[in-house]
Amino acid sequence: xxxxxxxxxxxxxxxxxxxxxxxxxxxxxxxxxxxxxxxxxxxxxxxxxxxxxxxxxxxxxxxxxxxxxxxxxxxxxxxxxxxxxxxxxxxxxxxxxxxxxxxxxxxxxxxxxxxxxxxxxxxxxxxxxxxxxxxxxxxxxxxxxxxxxxxxxxxxxxxxxxxxxxxxxxxxxxxxxxxxx
Amino acid sequence: xxxxxxxxxxxxxxxxxxxxxxxxxxxxxxxxxxxxxxxxxxxxxxxxxxxxxxxxxxxxxxxxxxxxxxxxxxxxxxxxxxxxxxxxxxxxxxxxxxxxxxxxxxxxxxxxxxxxxxxxxxxxxxxxxxxxxxxxxxxxxxxxxxxxxxxxxxxxxxxxxxxxxxxxxxxxxxxxxxxxxxxxxxxxxxxxxxxxxxxxxxxxxxxxxxxxxxxxxxxxxxxxxxxxxxxxxxxxxxxxxxxxxxxxxxxxxxxxxxxxxxxxxxxxxxxxxxxxxxxxxxxxxxxxxxxxxxxxxxxxxxxxxxxxxxxxxxxxxx
Numbered sequence: 001x002x003x004x005x006x007x008x009x010x011x012x013x014x015x016x017x018x019x020x021x022x023x024x025x026x027x028x029x030x031x032x033x034x035x036x037x038x039x040x041x042x043x044x045x046x047x048x049x050x051x052x053x054x055x056x057x058x059x060x061x062x063x064x065x066x067x068x069x070x071x072x073x074x075x076x077x078x079x080x081x082x083x084x085x086x087x088x089x090x091x092x093x094x095x096x097x098x099x100x101x102x103x104x105x106x107x108x109x110x111x112x113x114x115x116x117x118x119x120x121x122x123x124x125x126x127x128x129x130x131x132x133x134x135x136x137x138x139x140x141x142x143x144x145x146x147x148x149x150x151x152x153x154x155x156x157x158x159x160x161x162x163x164x165x166x167x168x169x170x171x172x173x174x175x176x177x178x179x180x181x
Numbered sequence: 182x183x184x185x186x187x188x189x190x191x192x193x194x195x196x197x198x199x200x201x202x203x204x205x206x207x208x209x210x211x212x213x214x215x216x217x218x219x220x221x222x223x224x225x226x227x228x229x230x231x232x233x234x235x236x237x238x239x240x241x242x243x244x245x246x247x248x249x250x251x252x253x254x255x256x257x258x259x260x261x262x263x264x265x266x267x268x269x270x271x272x273x274x275x276x277x278x279x280x281x282x283x284x285x286x287x288x289x290x291x292x293x294x295x296x297x298x299x300x301x302x303x304x305x306x307x308x309x310x311x312x313x314x315x316x317x318x319x320x321x322x323x324x325x326x327x328x329x330x331x332x333x334x335x336x337x338x339x340x341x342x343x344x345x346x347x348x349x350x351x352x353x354x355x356x357x358x359x360x361x362x363x364x365x366x367x368x369x370x371x372x373x374x375x376x377x378x379x380x381x382x383x384x385x386x387x388x389x390x391x392x393x394x395x396x397x398x399x400x401x402x403x404x405x406x407x408x409x410x411x412x413x414x415x416x417x418x419x420x421x422x423x424x425x426x427x428x429x430x431x432x433x434x435x436x437x438x439x440x441x442x443x444x445x446x447x448x449x450x451x452x453x454x455x456x457x458x459x460x461x462x463x464x465x466x467x468x469x470x471x472x473x474x475x476x477x478x479x480x481x482x483x484x485x486x487x488x489x490x491x492x493x494x495x496x497x498x499x
Contacts, residue, residue, distance in 0.1 A: 088209045124216065124218045
């Protein structure tokens with residue numbers, strides 16, 4: 001996918017595909033199978049990545065793991081400060097997630113505030129046996145004590161840079177870039 | 182797009198884009214009411230006063246549910262409980278409440294313009310929950326959401342409003358809102374209860390209820406306000422039912438599927454027959470459900486997404 005030359009490519013489409021396959025294997029390995037597994041994507045691109053992880057698991061294990069999607073807008077701690085009106089998207093989870101092994105999926109792990117919001121949102125739906133975090137890119141600069149269990153790629157980024165993740169379902173093509181703000 | 186308003190006073194002043202944004206925001210809020218824990222923390226720490234100077238069960242309860250589901254702290258004040266009975270003015274009541282550090286006021290008042298009057302004098306967000314004969318914007322919005330759910334669109338829909346148009350704030354909000362969203366609106370009712378100037382709003386006036394039913398996709402049946410019977414606006418309830426009542430017979434004669442809305446409370450056997458009120462074409466309880474979602478959306482949009490402080494917040498986002 002074309003991107004302005006000042007952007008630094010971190011993952012291309014092929015690398016994303018390989019990374020997701022490896023992440024899917026790690027999910028199965030860390031959970032010792034697919035029993036009681038639920039893969040939940042954080043809106044928006046986390047949902048697409050969650051779906052692809054589930055496809056990878058299905059190819060390897062011949063089991064279709066249930067998926068859900070989670071919108072964290074209403075749990076954000078910066079609602080009153082954001083520049084653009086937050087768009088509330090849908091949340092779609094099995095009615096009760098109690099006892100399940102939930103794998104939360106997002107595209108980028110940065111300050112940790114999104115994950116904190118997601119954890120708050122998740123526990124409103126039940127009490128999972130375990131929640132794990134899987135992210136495609138960990139760019140550092142945490143503001144909360146949150147770490148991912150499964151990381152696609154760790155990248156070194158400056159505060160004045162942003163990590164741009166594009167997925168074919170939303171953006172027409174796959175890729176991850178670092179871009180100066 | 183940014184919803185940049187501080188108050189919701191009526192649909193007349195909103196743009197089509199703003200109405201669209203409220204309707205779109207309400208859709209995911211419906212899901213919250215389906216959850217086991219029907220609560221999100223978005224208005225945590227906010228205090229909202231529901232200031233009701235007129236009797237209301239449905240609207241007040243709906244606002245209260247919406248506020249509580251967004252985690253706001255709420256206080257309900259009705260005329261009989263307030264110092265209004267001791268002669269305190271509206272603005273003094275509100276200023277006193279504001280001195281107790283409230284954030285939002287939801288007001289219903291018998292005087293048209295009372296919410297605007299208040300909004301010009303206090304710092305809190307003001308939401309109109311019905312003012313006199315003027316507007317009932319959240320009712321108009323929930324009606325539109327209910328219609329959009331059924332038809333997938335508002336543009337091009339033909340909507341008929343039947344009943345006391347003159348005194349109806351619901352009719353006025355429906356007319357403003359629906360026209361902005363590209364729907365065609367017609368009204369029908371006793372000539373004493375249909376204002377002459379309604380045509381100037383781009384509304385068609387139908388003399389016979391049969392004609393509205395024949396042409397429209399949606400009918401919004403207004404409550405005949407029995408209290409107005411004192412003022413001889415029409416001869417009798419029986420005669421009203423005979424001429425303007427939405428009956429099974431008339432619906433059958435229309436020969437096509439019509440969506441029936443009613444803002445409630447209903448006078449069964451007067452403006453609407455019981456068979457119709459409980460029949461397959463009505464969506465009256467869906468309107469009630471949508472009312473909570475619409476009010477959650479309005480509270481959320483008025484409270485959130487302020488442009489101030491955006492710069493420092495940018496670094497917090499991910």
